[in-house]
Amino acid sequence: MTLPALEYYRPQTLKEGLTLLKEQAGKVRPLAGGTDLLNNMKVGLNPAEVLVDLTGIETLSVIECSVDKQIIAGGTATIWNLIHQPEVKKSLTALYQAGIGVGAVQHQQMGTLGGNLCQDTRCWFYNQTRHWRKSHPLCYKTGGDQCLVMKKSERCHAAYCSDLAPALIAYGATIKLSSLESERIIPLAEFYTGEGKTPTNIKPGEIISEITIPQSAWKTKSAYIKLRSRKSIDFPQAGVAVVVSEEGGLVMDVSLALTALESGPVLAKGIGEIFRGLKTEDLDAGKISALAQECAAIAIKNVLPVANMSYRPSYRRQMVGVLIEETLKKIFVQ
Numbered sequence: 001m002t003l004p005a006l007e008y009y010r011p012q013t014l015k016e017g018l019t020l021l022k023e024q025a026g027k028v029r030p031l032a033g034g035t036d037l038l039n040n041m042k043v044g045l046n047p048a049e050v051l052v053d054l055t056g057i058e059t060l061s062v063i064e065c066s067v068d069k070q071i072i073a074g075g076t077a078t079i080w081n082l083i084h085q086p087e088v089k090k091s092l093t094a095l096y097q098a099g100i101g102v103g104a105v106q107h108q109q110m111g112t113l114g115g116n117l118c119q120d121t122r123c124w125f126y127n128q129t130r131h132w133r134k135s136h137p138l139c140y141k142t143g144g145d146q147c148l149v150m151k152k153s154e155r156c157h158a159a160y161c162s163d164l165a166p167a168l169i170a171y172g173a174t175i176k177l178s179s180l181e182s183e184r185i186i187p188l189a190e191f192y193t194g195e196g197k198t199p200t201n202i203k204p205g206e207i208i209s210e211i212t213i214p215q216s217a218w219k220t221k222s223a224y225i226k227l228r229s230r231k232s233i234d235f236p237q238a239g240v241a242v243v244v245s246e247e248g249g250l251v252m253d254v255s256l257a258l259t260a261l262e263s264g265p266v267l268a269k270g271i272g273e274i275f276r277g278l279k280t281e282d283l284d285a286g287k288i289s290a291l292a293q294e295c296a297a298i299a300i301k302n303v304l305p306v307a308n309m310s311y312r313p314s315y316r317r318q319m320v321g322v323l324i325e326e327t328l329k330k331i332f333v334q
């Protein structure tokens with residue numbers, strides 16, 4: 001498995017990088033840690049003739065992190081550097097747990113925030129060698145007109161498997177998308193289309209230049225748990241991030257986001273209402289189990305896991321409730 005011949009640029013300034021992305025439109029991709037993109041390119045996926053390596057742009061890797069202020073991290077800040085900020089490790093548990101769950105240490109050290117959020121969706125019929133794929137018909141994601149998993153579906157169901165996205169969404173993170181012409185800041189939750197073929201609404205020439213976690217995150221309690229086949233190194237087959245805000249011993253809000261169960265991360269709506277006003281000291285293991293079931297009933301309505309990874313969809317659906325309960329117990333009980 002080798003990379004195709006390609007042109008490679010390593011700009012030193014954002015303007016230079018964005019100019020290259022504009023000039024080479026249609027045949028270019030931004031490159032960050034390369035842990036997703038280069039593997040895909042080696043098997044003929046994510047084709048590109050030109051790579052613009054963003055890691056030479058020093059300003060893009062900066063992380064501004066101090067307690068009680070919003071965290072601003074550049075698009076090429078590595079996962080490792082963000083989660084090993086002492087304050088993040090101590091207080092932003094869901095983010096830390098999501099980060100240490102990404103692949104193995106090497107992926108966390110090479111992998112960037114922008115790359116993690118823009119990683120390609122995954123499917124049993126897609127993440128295969130060129131040779132393997134040749135023995136199957138084309139699917140939506142490889143240029144055909146069908147989904148090989150959900151035969152009658154009108155869309156691609158490849159799964160979005162970022163660990164960081166659900167945690168960041170549950171904290172209410174925003175991203176800055178920069179191109180040569182413009183900048184836009186949007187909630188991360190709105191970045192995703194929910195469609196496997198084109199999972200984000202990033203425009204040609206744009207990159208994620210900044211990720212901002214609001215100041216309010218410091219006052220929360222949180223947890224992230226993922227289901228995966230191998231604990232040492234694996235993509236999630238389901239993942240749940242929960243972020244809880246409390247005031248005066250009462251629960252004020254709860255955000256719950258899921259990953260790997262759909263073609264984008266999913267923020268489950270209406271979870272806050274279940275908890276609002278409850279006394280945290282009353283939330284023992286028994287109450288949490290009952291509340292988790294209510295949350296799971298809502299969460300499951302928002303996702304349709306399909307048979308595109310090793311665990312069966314029915315098992316992954318069933319595990320949503322288990323993961324929610326475990327996550328809530330980590331926050332309220334342990």
Ligand SMILES: Cc1cc2nc3c(=O)[nH]c(=O)nc-3n(C[C@H](O)[C@H](O)[C@H](O)COP(=O)(O)OP(=O)(O)OC[C@H]3O[C@@H](n4cnc5c(N)ncnc54)[C@H](O)[C@@H]3O)c2cc1C
Nearest residue numbers: 032033034035036037075103111112114115116118163208
């Ligand atoms: C064995 C293995 C296990 C893995 N396990 C996990 C896992 O458990 N959880 C998980 O979340 N991921 C996992 N990954 C995927 C990957 O390692 C991570 O998602 C990583 O964070 C990707 O970041 P990167 O910087 O390497 O991205 P790259 O590979 O450089 O880029 C990925 C995509 O994002 C685009 N891109 C990169 N930076 C930007 C930017 N700033 N703006 C716009 N677009 C950009 C690229 O063009 C490309 O399309 C795994 C990968 C491997 C090979």
